[in-house]
Amino acid sequence: DRGARQAALMLPVLLAPLGIAVAIMLSLLVKGWAVSHSVIVQVEPAWIAGEPLGVRVHYVDGARAGIEGSEVSLRLLDAAGEGVAELGTLREGAEPGLIQGRFTAPAGSSGAGALELELRAPGRASVRERVDVTVDADRSARAGEHTISTSQLNWGDDTEPQPEAARLNVRPFGRLLAGFDNTLLVRALDADGRPHAGALEVALTDGEFMGQVGSSDEPPILFHGRADALGLVTLTGPFTSEILGLDLRLFPAEDSAKDDASEETAETEAEKKAEKKSEKKAEKIAEKAEKTEKAEKIEKAEKSDGANAETTPGAPSEPAEAGATTPKPLASRHVRMVSFSGAVRAYAEPLAVRAGETISLGARPLRARRPVFVDLHGADGVWLDTLDPPLVGREPPRDWSTAGVAPGLLQLEAYHYFNKPGESAAVALFQVTEGDPAEPSSLAPLLERQRARLDVARVEKDFDKELEQRYLKHLEGAAKSPEEVATARRWLTGTLPVHVFNPPAAMSTRTREEEALRITKRRWNLGLYWFLVLGGGGFLVLTTLLIMRSHGRMARATARALLGDSITDAEELAAIRQAQRAVLVRGGALIASMALGLVLAIVVLNKLVWEF
Secondary structure, eight states, X not given: XXXXXXXXXXXXXXXXXXXXXXXXXXXHHHHTOOOOEXXXXXXXXXXXXTOEEEEEEEEEETTSOBOTTXXXXXXEEETTSOEEEEEEEEEOOSSTTEEEEEEEOOTTOOEEEEEEEEEEOTTSOOEEEEEEEEEESOOOOOOOEEXXXXXXXXXXXXXXXXXSSEEEEEEESSOOBTTEEEEEEEEEEETTSSBOOSEEEXXXXXXXXXXXXXXXXXXXXXXXXXXXXXXXXXXXXXXXXXEEEEEEEEOOOSSOOOGGGHHHHHHHHHHHHHHHHHHXXXXXXXXXXXXXXXXXXXHHHHHHHHHHHHTSOOSOOHHHHHTOSOOOOSEEEEEEEEOBOOSEEEEEESSEEETTOEEEEEEEESSSSSEEEEEEEOTTSOEEEEOSXXXXXXXXXXXXXXXXXXXXXXXXXXXSOOSSXXXXXXXXXXXXXXXXXXXXXXXXXXXXXXXXXXXXXXXXXXXXXXXXXXXXXXXXXXXXXXXXXXXXXXXXXXXXXXXXXXXXEEEEOHHHHHHHHHHHHHHHHXXXXXXXXXXXXXXXXXXXXXXXXXXXXXXXXXXXXXXXXXXXXXXXXHHHHHHHHHHHHHHHHHHHHHHHHHHHHHHHHHHHTOOO
């Protein structure tokens, strides 16, 4: 009986630290819980039946590392959640957990629905996710994000204003990228916006381009000659610096001919030359007759006459005919350009193909081993396809069929990081035409796109909207031959302001998974908190009552054993009471220490372990 009472008294003393230990271990266990997986899905939310579409899925674990051996099955569901069509199964390619490819929206389907993705990987339970989509006969075009070079080097731009007598421009084909081969389009126009007929000289004053090093003292000449019929000169070569400085010098035409009166002026010049020849012939005949008449005169007179004959005005002197004096430039301009901070160059060859034909698409990175993801966007900005597997290093371009693609201006985007490429995406444009790409009429969509973007902000100094409108009107009527059409297309596609579409982010479950885990952790932590507060408080109250009860029983038993039933001695009674108080003090100290330990445990767990 006595042993049972002692065991009952010891039980709370043992349960207290055991309960705290259990709470601490559970708290640490809950804190260690983490997201087991997450899914990133990139796909268009608006479909057109029968249209090709691109899709990319990234299946990662809690540490955001790709899960090896992943594959995904795609299925279209209707609004009721019933299966409409199987869209195929895709498997991981270049990286673990990265799945990408192309599928075709099923014909005959329409309305709201969902794309169901079932992800599978070895050793893991399958995961199902759904993305809301709509299938319709039409959709609105996507608006790309306008991007320009934000380098601080732009603040030191010392590009000169346009000269009064001419309009000189240098624009990169696409973007100016250090470390790659670049193409510069130089345009030489008269003040009225028509192509200049005289010579153009391009000198490199700063930077490294086309294998030349710029110099302000003796700049190397990159080009000297006449521009083509559209006023354009194309310079292509490696660019290996951050800044490019060019001096443009425009020389007067050899004649005063204008493009709209060249034949008439040529005929006038021919008539003048014929008149000059007739005059020269008449002068020679008169000179010969004069010499004959004076032949009988004395030798001195003959010499005098001969001397007079040599100084007689006649044909121009030899130096005048050779044109030894260097012509003075009609106009000049210094242009400074800054490289865009990109690590990939995208390209398409040729720049235009007929619908249904094949085009070569490629990308060149600075990082030889890092894969380059290449996406195709349609004329309305919709993500149509992605090259799979991604390009690596200096891989040759790949053929891509335009079958099933609506005609228009398509865009190629290439980048290293697919989650959020942003302005780092390299862009290349190419045209899919209904008719012959060599026909001048094929330029109409490009001219329309250029006119629509004349108000877009640009880094170029002194951008003249009215001049561009006049030049576009000139191109509309001047580009007639296949060569001129190709040159005009290069200018129209290469000088458009860059707008990046990026693959549409349809789903990212990481935030959802983390929020669900946070809610679960909060519930467990709240439970452990109240377990310690209520359980610990109840334990302290119970322990206090047990101590007081046990103390009273023991005090009475001790008094009976020592003094019997009656206690008369005051000193002995005081000693007994003092002993009882001492026992109570020790019991109170025990309760206080246990309460302090409980409070400290709650505070430490709240500060270091629990998450609410």
